[in-house]
Amino acid sequence: MATLADSSTGYKNGFEKYVSKNPHWDKKTEYQVAKKIKDEPYFSLQGKLLGTLKDGDKLTIMEKTIYNKKMVTDTRVQRYLKIKIKAKHVPLYFKLNKIRKPISRSDVMSKEKDAILAVNRALKKIGHPITVRVKKTNTSGHFEFKNIIKCKDVSGTPKADFSLVDNRGRSLCFISHKAEGGPGSFQQYSGVTEKAGQIINKNKEVQEFLQEVIPFLKRDRLIHPLMKKIRSKKLMSYAIYGPDYGKSFGKENCHFIGQGDPIFTQDKRKKDMYYLTWSDEYKTNGDTRFPLGYEPQLAATFRTGRTFVFDRTSYRGARIGIVPKRFIEKRSGVVML
Numbered sequence: 001m002a003t004l005a006d007s008s009t010g011y012k013n014g015f016e017k018y019v020s021k022n023p024h025w026d027k028k029t030e031y032q033v034a035k036k037i038k039d040e041p042y043f044s045l046q047g048k049l050l051g052t053l054k055d056g057d058k059l060t061i062m063e064k065t066i067y068n069k070k071m072v073t074d075t076r077v078q079r080y081l082k083i084k085i086k087a088k089h090v091p092l093y094f095k096l097n098k099i100r101k102p103i104s105r106s107d108v109m110s111k112e113k114d115a116i117l118a119v120n121r122a123l124k125k126i127g128h129p130i131t132v133r134v135k136k137t138n139t140s141g142h143f144e145f146k147n148i149i150k151c152k153d154v155s156g157t158p159k160a161d162f163s164l165v166d167n168r169g170r171s172l173c174f175i176s177h178k179a180e181g182g183p184g185s186f187q188q189y190s191g192v193t194e195k196a197g198q199i200i201n202k203n204k205e206v207q208e209f210l211q212e213v214i215p216f217l218k219r220d221r222l223i224h225p226l227m228k229k230i231r232s233k234k235l236m237s238y239a240i241y242g243p244d245y246g247k248s249f250g251k252e253n254c255h256f257i258g259q260g261d262p263i264f265t266q267d268k269r270k271k272d273m274y275y276l277t278w279s280d281e282y283k284t285n286g287d288t289r290f291p292l293g294y295e296p297q298l299a300a301t302f303r304t305g306r307t308f309v310f311d312r313t314s315y316r317g318a319r320i321g322i323v324p325k326r327f328i329e330k331r332s333g334v335v336m337l
Helices: 014-020 108-126 204-216 233-241 325-329
Strands: 030-032 040-043 049-053 058-061 067-069 078-085 088-095 130-135 142-153 162-166 171-178 226-229 256-259 262-266 273-278 282-284 296-310 313-324
Touching: 040 078, 049 088, 108 142, 108 162, 108 171, 108 262, 130 282, 142 171, 204 226, 204 296, 204 313, 226 325, 233 256, 233 296, 233 313, 296 325, 313 325
Parallel strands: 130 273, 171 256
Antiparallel strands: 030 058, 040 049, 040 088, 058 078, 067 078, 078 088, 130 142, 142 162, 162 171, 226 296, 256 282, 262 273, 296 313
């Protein structure tokens, strides 16, 4: 589990990303002590050892400042943060590299709801319809959406998770959202069953992969995680932006995929224009040039009872999908096809 001291894409470390340069940070945000930590000491502001914390203990961070300190238990200067815990009602010092990123929720839907709430809070604070611009990541120019007043979820299970709505009630911008935390923090870009769309399910590369998975099934169990690089940029785009990629924008063809928290930045000259970015990565429609770890891969993992169909025959014991490379490559015993 990465800590706030570890490097993070686009930032010096996780502390910059989640705290010091995060416009949505506040003193109520909960964090946890990193995994496998036992009896890590915390200190008073005068340097007195007051107690210890362990894996999973909760805390809040009081300031956007790192303090270089050498406490009684240290052999050299260490980086500390001012924190609070429920057991103590005063600020304390605790090591930066013993704190993991903000507590994540296992329910993906809650992440989407959080993002919708964050957008609506920002729009409510602005208080009037705005023009939202999103810089295109694969070409010059911007997407531009005028008279935006709110964000709402998209019903059902399409590729779009939510949309930006104008003052006439029209959904103008369709967004696929992923939980923050880098390329290993979400499970997949897309499934490959018929539910994901015929254009994905019947794709030549997908069908080839399904056939290659079959020999690795023993007694309804996948014996090794499997991964395979995707050659087709169109297949990547169908998986990332939706099975209607190449057609009109809508709930099955998103304008972009955004990861983490939405960030609105006001234009310096036009006060009713705001630029929308995200606390982690974002890519606009058709862009398949992903940073290290985000590259889409065909992948198979063992799942009890999961089935897939190849050549009108059903096979059991594997979950198949198109996932970030980091998600699958870290699995023990993974086989690259």
